[in-house]
Amino acid sequence: MTTAASTTVTDFAARLLEEPLWPHQIEFAESPARYRVTASARQVGKSRLLAVCALHEAFTKRNALVLVVSAGEEASKRLLADCAAMANGAPLLKQSIVGDTTSSIVLTNGSRILSVPASSKQIRGWSVDLLILDEAGFISPEIWEAAEPAIVARPGSRVILSSSPWGSKDHFFRQAWQRGMTGADPDVAAWHWPSSISPLADQALIERWRETWPAHKFAREIMAEWTDESGAYFTSDELDNAKAPYAFTTETSDLTQLRPRHQLCAGGIDWGFKRDASALVLLSVLDDAHENRHHGDNPVFYVPHLEAHFQTNSDVFIDRVLDVAMEYDILRLVSEENGIGQFATESLKQAIRRNRHRLPHNTNVSGVATTQRRKMNGFGAIKVLLQQGRLVLPEHPDLLRQLNALEFESTDNGLMRIAVPDNVGHDDLCMGMLQAVSTINIRARARRQEIWMDSRNDQGELLTTGNGTTIRQHPRAWNLPAALRNKRQAADTEQW
Numbered sequence: 001m002t003t004a005a006s007t008t009v010t011d012f013a014a015r016l017l018e019e020p021l022w023p024h025q026i027e028f029a030e031s032p033a034r035y036r037v038t039a040s041a042r043q044v045g046k047s048r049l050l051a052v053c054a055l056h057e058a059f060t061k062r063n064a065l066v067l068v069v070s071a072g073e074e075a076s077k078r079l080l081a082d083c084a085a086m087a088n089g090a091p092l093l094k095q096s097i098v099g100d101t102t103s104s105i106v107l108t109n110g111s112r113i114l115s116v117p118a119s120s121k122q123i124r125g126w127s128v129d130l131l132i133l134d135e136a137g138f139i140s141p142e143i144w145e146a147a148e149p150a151i152v153a154r155p156g157s158r159v160i161l162s163s164s165p166w167g168s169k170d171h172f173f174r175q176a177w178q179r180g181m182t183g184a185d186p187d188v189a190a191w192h193w194p195s196s197i198s199p200l201a202d203q204a205l206i207e208r209w210r211e212t213w214p215a216h217k218f219a220r221e222i223m224a225e226w227t228d229e230s231g232a233y234f235t236s237d238e239l240d241n242a243k244a245p246y247a248f249t250t251e252t253s254d255l256t257q258l259r260p261r262h263q264l265c266a267g268g269i270d271w272g273f274k275r276d277a278s279a280l281v282l283l284s285v286l287d288d289a290h291e292n293r294h295h296g297d298n299p300v301f302y303v304p305h306l307e308a309h310f311q312t313n314s315d316v317f318i319d320r321v322l323d324v325a326m327e328y329d330i331l332r333l334v335s336e337e338n339g340i341g342q343f344a345t346e347s348l349k350q351a352i353r354r355n356r357h358r359l360p361h362n363t364n365v366s367g368v369a370t371t372q373r374r375k376m377n378g379f380g381a382i383k384v385l386l387q388q389g390r391l392v393l394p395e396h397p398d399l400l401r402q403l404n405a406l407e408f409e410s411t412d413n414g415l416m417r418i419a420v421p422d423n424v425g426h427d428d429l430c431m432g433m434l435q436a437v438s439t440i441n442i443r444a445r446a447r448r449q450e451i452w453m454d455s456r457n458d459q460g461e462l463l464t465t466g467n468g469t470t471i472r473q474h475p476r477a478w479n480l481p482a483a484l485r486n487k488r489q490a491a492d493t494e495q496w
Contacts, residue, residue, distance in 0.1 A: 007056075007060055008029075008030060009021070009029035009030060009052065009053060009056045010026050010029060010030060012052070012055075012056045012059070012060065013029075013052045013056070016059075016090055016092050016093055017052065017055065017086055017087075017089075017090050017093070018089075018090060019048065019052060019086065021049070021052065022045055022198070022199055023199075024044070024191070024193060024197045024198075025045060025049045025052075027191070028049065028191055029049065029052065029053060029056075031189050033158075033180075033186075033187060033188060033189035034157075034158050034159065034187045034188075035158070035159045035161065035176060035180070035187055035188040035189070036158070036159070036160050036161070036180075036189055036190075036191075037160075037161040037162070037173070037176045037177045037180045037188065037189070037190040037191070038161075038162050038163075038177075038190065038191040038192075038193060039163065039164070039165050039177050039190070039191070039192055039193070039224050040162065040163070040164055040193045040224055041164065041193060041194045041195040041221060041222050041223060041224035042164075042195050042221060042222065043195055043198055043200065043201065044193040044194075044195060044197055044198045045198060046162055046193075047078075047079060047082055047134070048082070050079060050082075050132055050134060050160065050162060051079065051082040051083045051086050052086070053130070053132070053160060054066045054068065054079075054083050054113050054130065054132060055083055055086060055087055055093070055113070057111075057129055057130040058105070058107055058111040058112070058113050059087075059093060059096065059107065059109070059111070061109075061111060061129065062109045062110055062111065063109070063110040063111060064110075064111040064112075064129040064130070065111070065112050065114065065126065065127065065128050065129050065130075065154075066111075066112070066113040066114070066128070066129065066130045066132065067114055067116065067123075067126055067128045067130070067131050067132070067147075067150060068080055068113065068114065068115040068116075068132045068134065069115075069116060069123065069131070069132070069133050069134070069139065069143065069147055070115070070133070070134040070135055070139075071134070071135040071136075071138035071139050071245075071395040071396070071397050075134065075135060075397065076115035076116070076134065077102050077103065077115050077252075079115065079132075079134050080102070080103065080104075080105065080113065080114075080115040081102070083105060083113055084097075084100050084105055087105070088100075096108045096109065102115075103115050103116070114126075123143065123146045123147045123150065124146050124149075124150075126150045127150065127153040127154050128150040128151050128154060128157060129151075129154050129156070129157050129158075130157065130158055130159075130160070131147060131148070131150055131151055131157070131158070131159045131160070132159075132160045132162070133147065133159070133160070133161050133162070133163075133173075134162055134163075135162070135163045135164070135166075135397050136161040136162060136163040136172075136173040137163035137164065137165065137166030137167040137171065137173045137174065138163065138166055138167075138243075138395055138397050138400060139173070139245070139395065140243065140244065140245050140395065140463075141171065141172055142245075142463070142464070143245055144172045144173075161173055161176055161177070164220075164224065164397075164401075165220055165224055165225060165226045166236065166400070166401075166404075167236065167240065168236055168237055168240060171240070174226065176188060176190070177190045178190075192224055193224055194222060194223045194224050195221075195222045195223075195224075196222075206222060209222060210222075232404060232405075232406065232407060233379060233383070233406040233407060233408045233418055234379075234382075234383065234386070234403045234404055234406060235404075236404060237466075238383070238386050238387065239386070239393065239400050239403055239404060240466055241386075241389075241465060241466030241467045242386045242389070242391055242392060242393045242465055242466070242467060242469075243392070243393040243394065243395050243400065243465065244392055244393075244394075244395070244463045244464070244465050244469075244471050245395050245463060245473075246302070246392070246394060246463055246471050246472065246473055246474070246475055247460075247473060247474050247475075248303060248304055248305060248306070248394040248396070249304065249305045250305070250306060250307050250396075251307035251308075251309065251320070253305075255323065255324065255326075255327040255328075256327065258327070259327065260304065260305075260327050260328050261327060261328070261329060261360050262329055262360075262477075262479070263284060263304060263328055263329060263476065263477040264284060264285070264329045264331060264361075264477050264478070264479050264480070264481065264484065265282040265283055265284040265304060265305075265328055265329065265330055265331065265477060265484070266282070266283050266284075266330065266331050266332045266333075266334070266436055266439040266440060266484040267280060267281065267282045267283070267324075267330050267332070267333045267334070267432075267435075267436055268280075268281050268283070268333070268334050268335075268431075268432040268433060268434060268435025268436030268437070268438070268439075269321070269333055269334070269335040269336060269345075269348070269432060269435060270336050270341075270427075270428050270429075270431035270432045270435065271314065271317075271335075271336055271338075271339065271340055271341040271344045271345075272308075272309075272310065272312070272428055273339060273340050275426075276310075276426060276428055277308040277309055277310045277312075277426060277428040278308065278309050278312055278314070278317040278428070279306070279307065279308040279309075279428035279429050279431065279432035280305070280306065280307055280308075280320070280321055280324065280432055281303060281305075281306045281429060281432035281433045281435075281436045282303065282304050282305040282306065282324070282328060282330070282436065283301055283302070283303060283304075283433070283436040283437060283439075283440060283484075284301065284302060284303075284304050284477035284478070284484075285299045285300070285301060285446065285477060285478040285480045285483045285484065286299070286300040286301065286302050286392065286471060286475055286477070286478060287475070287476040287477060287478035288300055288470065288471065288472075288478075291462065291470045292469055292470055294468070295388075295389070295390060295469075297445040297446055297447055298388075298390060298442075298445070298446070299390070299444055299445075299446040299478070299480060299483045300389075300390050300391070300392065300469060300471075301385065301390060301391050301392070301437075301440060301483075302391070302392040302393075302394075302471060302475055303392075303393060303394050303396075303399075303433070304328070304475070304477060305324060305328065306394070306396065306399060306429060306432065306433075307320070307324075308398070308426075308428045308429055308432075314340065314343075314344040314347060315347070317344075318344070318347060318348050318351050319351075321333070321348065321351075322351060322352075322355055322359075325352070325359050325361075325363055326355075326358060326359060326360065327360075328360075329360050329361040329477075330359075330361055330363045331361060331363070331364070331439075331481055331484050331485070332363065332364045332365075332366060332439050332484065332485070333348070333352075333363060333364070333365045333366070334366050334368055334435040334436065334438050334439050335348060335365055335366065335367050335368070335435070336367075336368065336369075336370050336431065336435060337367040337368060337369050338369055338370050341367075342367070345365065345367040346367070348365055349365045349367075352365055366439070368435065368438070370431070370434075370435075372417060372418075374434075374438070375418045375434065376418060378434040378435075378437055378438055379406065379418050379434060381437055381438075381442060382433065382434070382437055384442075385437075385442065386467075388467075389465065389467030389468060389469040390442075390469070392465055392469055392471050396429075398429060399429045399430065399433070402426060402427050402428070402429050402430040403430045403433075405427070406418055406427070406430060438486065439484060439485070439486050440483060440484055440486055441482060441483050441484070441485055441486045444480065444482045444483035446478065446480050446483065459472035459473065459474045459475065459476060460472055460473025460474045461473050
C-alpha cells in the first residue's frame with residue numbers, strides 16, 4: 001500500500017495532480033541532493049516544476065513548511081498562485097486545502113506553503129522543510145544570507161535555487177550552480193536547461209534563431225548561458241549594485257488599500273502596439289534623511305511603481321494611468337509620441353484634464369518624440385546615476401532583463417544607437433524609465449537633516465545596495481519638487 005510519505009514527486013505529479021513531469025524535470029525532482037540548482041532558459045517548465053515540488057512537500061508530510069522567496073513580492077505570489085491553481089484543479093487535493101490567500105496555502109495535515117516579501121527581517125525566524133528561491137539570480141545576497149539558515153532546524157530540509165542566467169561570478173546563485181555542475185560538493189546538484197530540452201520546443205525555429213540572433217543573446221535567452229556582456233549598454237554589475245529588495249507597487253497591487261498619496265513622483269510612459277507593451281514607470285526622490293549623507297546634497301532616486309500591459313488598447317491603459325495618478329502625487333508624466341503615442345498622449349492629456357478634480361496633484365503631461373539623441377542622453381543619465389549610487393532599482397526581473405538587454409553601437413553621424421534588438425525581447429519598461437528620468441533635475445540639491453530613528457520604524461529595516469546606498473524596506477518619497485522638474489525639458493525633443 002502506497003502512503004503519502006512514500007509517494008515520489010513523479011507519481012504525485014502524474015496521479016494526483018494529473019501533470020506528468022517531463023523527462024528533464026524528473027531527474028531534478030527525484031534528486032536526493034540537499035541543494036538543487038538549475039539555470040534555465042525560456043519555456044522549459046521551470047515555474048510548473050517548482051509548484052509541483054512545493055505541493056508534494058506540503059501534501060506528503062505533516063506540519064511541513066514550504067517557504068517561497070522570489071525577486072519581488074509579486075513574483076513570489078505568482079508562484080503561490082500557480083500552486084493554488086494546480087491543487088484546486090486536482091479533486092483529491094482540493095478537499096485538503098483549508099486556507100488559501102495570496103501569501104499562504106494551509107492544508108488539513110498542518111502543512112503550509114508561504115510566500116514572503118524579499119525582506120531579511122521577514123525571512124528570519126522560520127524553520128523550513130523546503131526553501132524555494134525563484135529567479136535566485138536576481139535576489140540580493142543579503143536575502144540569501146537571511147534565508148539559508150531557515151533549514152537548519154528541520155531534519156531532511158532542502159533548498160531549490162532556480163533562475164535564468166543572471167549575476168556576477170561572485171553571486172551566490174552562480175557559485176552554487178557552478179559547484180553543482182563540477183560535482184565537487186555532494187550536497188549540491190545542478191542542471192543546465194536550454195530551451196531545446198523542452199518536449200514542446202520547435203527545434204527548427206531554435207536553429208533558425210541560432211543563425212539570426214546575436215550570439216550573446218542566443219546564448220543567454222535560449223542556451224541558458226552566462227555571457228561576457230559584449231555590446232551591452234548596462235553591465236550586470238552596474239544593475240546588481242543598484243538594486244535592493246524594497247517594496248514597490250505594480251499593476252497587481254491594491255493601491256486603494258496601500259494609499260500611497262503624498263508620495264511625490266514623476267512618471268514616464270511608453271506606448272505599445274501589437275507585440276510591445278504599454279508601460280508606466282514612476283520615479284521619486286528618496287526620503288533618506290541622514291542615511292545617505294555620503295551623497296552630500298545630491299538626491300537619491302528610486303522607483304516606487306512600475307507596470308506593463310501587453311495587447312491593451314490605449315483607452316484601457318489610460319484608465320489604468322488614471323487609477324495610479326489618483327493614488328500617487330504625480331507631478332509630471334512624460335509620454336512618448338512616436339507611432340501611436342502621439343494620439344494616445346493627446347487622449348491622456350484630455351483624460352487628465354477631465355479628471356483633474358479627482359486627482360491629488362495637478363499632473364502635467366508632456367509629449368516627447370524619442371530620438372537617438374534623446375535615448376543617448378537619457379540612458380547616459382541613468383548610467384551615471386547607477387554608477388554614483390543615486391538610483392536604486394527594485395528587484396523586478398523584467399526591468400533588469402530589459403536594461404541588461406540594451407545594446408549600443410556607434411552610427412555614421414557620430415551618435416550612439418541604443419536599443420533592445422527586435423528579435424531578442426522588449427524594451428517597454430526601460431523606455432518608460434528613460435522618459436521618467438528625463439524629467440528629473442539631477443543637479444538639484446537636498447539638505448539632509450538628522451532625525452530620530454524611531455520615526456522611521458514604520459518604514460521597515462534598512463537595506464543597502466552594492467553601491468553602499470541605503471533605502472528602507474518601505475521607502476517614502478521626499479517632497480522635493482525641484483528635483484523632479486528638469487527645466488531643460490522642452491518641446492524641442494532633441495534637447496534633454
